Amino acid sequence: MPYKDKLKQKENHKLWHINNRDRVLLKQKKYRFGVKRLVFSKYCREDIKCECCGEKHWEFLSIDHINGGGSKLRQEHGRGYLYYWLVKNNFPKGYRVLCHNCNQSYGTFGKCPHQKLEMRDSYSGSIRPSQG
Numbered sequence: 544m545p546y547k548d549k550l551k552q553k554e555n556h557k558l559w560h561i562n563n564r565d566r567v568l569l570k571q572k573k574y575r576f577g578v579k580r581l582v583f584s585k586y587c588r589e590d591i592k593c594e595c596c597g598e599k600h601w602e603f604l605s606i607d608h609i610n611g612g613g614s615k616l617r618q619e620h621g622r623g624y625l626y627y628w629l630v631k632n633n634f635p636k637g638y639r640v641l642c643h644n645c646n647q648s649y650g651t652f653g654k655c656p657h658q659k660l661e662m663r664d665s666y667s668g669s670i671r672p673s674q675g
Contacts, residue, residue: 575626582606582626585634596657598642607641607649 560567583591583604592599606625608616616625629638641649648655 575623578626578630582629582634583640585629586638586640591640593642593645594639595641595645595655598645603642603644604640605643605646607639607646609637609639611650613650 580591580601583601586606587594590599591601591604593604598604606629607613613625616628620628629635645655645657
């Protein structure tokens with residue numbers, strides 16, 4: 544039944560949200576999780592996992608801006624907007640799935656320690672001290 548008084552409708556809507564806070568929060572959480580899974584599935588080639596180390600627990604995964612620039616998007620739209628922006632813009636190139644550790648390493652050091660491990664494993668399995 545539509546309200547004739549828009550102000551009363553707004554007050555009742557606000558009151559309903561207050562009285563059903565847990566229900567509203569659970570619904571929002573499920574929606575955000577669905578959006579995140581959709582984004583991960585679009586940017587992963589096969590299984591949903593970190594592109595660098597192979598971490599598969601979705602709780603540890605995030606989206607990485609391959610060429611940087613994440614702070615600019617956060618400044619324009621605020622935190623938590625990236626996943627919705629990627630869906631809205633039809634999953635543009637320049638993003639990948641990384642775990643939070645690898646993402647932090649790329650952002651801070653420009654590389655990930657896992658890359659060193661791969662190089663180390665490809666030689667002899669361990670790094671030997673130089674003799675000299």
